[in-house]
Amino acid sequence: MRKILVIGATGSLGKVVTENLSLQYEVTGTYCHSKHDERITNIRYLKLDVTDKFDFEKLEHVYDCIVLISGAMPATMHGYQPQKYIDVNITGTLNTLEFCKKTKVRKMIFVMSFSDVAGSFYSGIPITTEQPRSLAMTGDHAVYGISKATACDLIEHYHQEYGLQTVIFRIPTVYCADDNVNYFVDGSKRTKAYVQMIRNVVQYQRIEVWGDPQNAKDMPYVKDFSRLIELAVKSKTAQGLYNAGTGSPVSLEQLVDTIIEIFGEDNSIEKVFLPEKNSQPNFTFDMSRTRAEFGFVPEYDLRRMFLDIRENVDPLVWQSGDK
Template sequence: MHKTEILIIGATGSTGLYLTDYLSNKNYNIVATGFKERNSDYFKNKGINYLQLDISKKESFKKIPKNNFNCVVLLAGMMPARMSGYNPYKYIDINITGTLNVLEYCRENNINKIIFALSHSDVAGYWNTGIYIKDDVVRKPILKGDHAAYIISKIAAADLTEYYHQEYGIQNIIFRMPTIYCYWPDDTMYVNGLKTKMAYLTFIEKAQRGETIEIWGDPTIKKDIVYIKDFIQLIEKAILNPTAHGIYNVGSGTPISLEEQIKGIVEAFGKPGKKSPIIYRPDKPSQISYLYDITKAKKELGYKVKYPYKIMLEDMKKEMNNPMFKIIMNNND
């Protein structure tokens, strides 16, 4: 039986590794790429062909083997959460020029499908409104702050995929992604160029130690919380769908309040007899609220949420013992 050939560009990040691991365990042949020579032991153990690729340099694509790829999944990109300091040129070079190079590689090698990851910051102007944001809404980015140049570059990159669809017939599927939740051994990110800890992973650590957790602002404000394994099933459905096109919201269908988030974490990760006390801090700023209409993904891709919030937390607990992460942590720079 012929196996589906998939090129995953950006396979060393959290989404890329979860996706690579999932697809390699099914009926797919994978070629994985990353910007750095890291996690090579993991890919070697899985029997996955891995190579370094700098998408901002067209000549770098000559390294890729001449497989008959059915689809390219483009997850690589520069984002604020991974940028120390501030260098907007990286957004242009990697997110725009890099995407153009990927699309040219697809055109030149007769690869007729690309799946593209778009930040949901392209609709940030609709956040905190209580409105369910639709897939085809007019974009409304916020053009100030550390995400401005970033989202400009991602919108331009997404539009390039649509251009290549209209001009060359390459099927483009764009996933508008909020934060994708998962267990990940590195709990840090960058905000305004400064390293900080991810909030939800910090809450989990506090719950494991039985420490006090604060709920800031309005505890009833809700947002979409999407688990990595639900996003991965969406990607697989997109790989297999011959007609899907355009932007698809990635969402949960059931937004969760901050109070529900914290109480769920305390219940799932707290030790019996040593549950974290919860303190309400209405004097602090509230969390951002974003709500996504996922009707299109349900109708056209057959998407069904398999990991609602509490099930997600229980699965994250299991993932903490996944041997994949021991290999990753021993093989990172």
């Protein structure tokens, strides 16, 4: 049985990816801060600090593939610590690549932010894998985006220099069925927008529609993403950057109507339009290269995703928070 190492196995993404891979492979998952579910007995868990190259010595030298998910990001950062992006996203990636070289790991899969093409939002043109970089050079995402782009350059170097098979998945926000309902904006904690929308529907029978209702974005579901990782583990030919969205952007209006359908008790939910508020991003990914290489087609549309979230998230989550 092939052996897979998932670095960052206990976060919202890593947990689902790790558990899915464990159905077919012998999986070791690492964590740094988040605890793992001790009821899961078919996965071996180890604590690993990716910024410390000597910490990698505790790992076995037997892995066929490494999936690097862990990383520092604005959505999980209290305050602003740019050095953390350098340490975790750049040094951590370098340490992982060095471990691959030292132990002769044949493949590495990396999860990349879509921050490298931030300048291509709102164009109405699907973003391809060949799109030139357009990193934001201001704001709290700037160093983050720079660090992730640099990590990708390091990965490409190790592919060309040492023959490591490397697969990079560029992701937008991936939606998950868990109780992790908060994130950080400019270092301050906020409730995720879709969570607040669901709470308003459930508790107050109203929902706010911010900005332009026609702005549309890719909304991939974690179960589709975990299947894409599985396909990459199996692929002998995949190499380089692949978009990991849906190719079918969801407008804010569609999102609102679907939340009302799935979480509203009837059709009397009040829609409150606030065009003066900030709109959601407007973008979609060109998924042609991903489909061609992996035969990947998302199984979860928006409605099926929210049905699955409703089924798997404790209803008490929707009963919390402010109006």
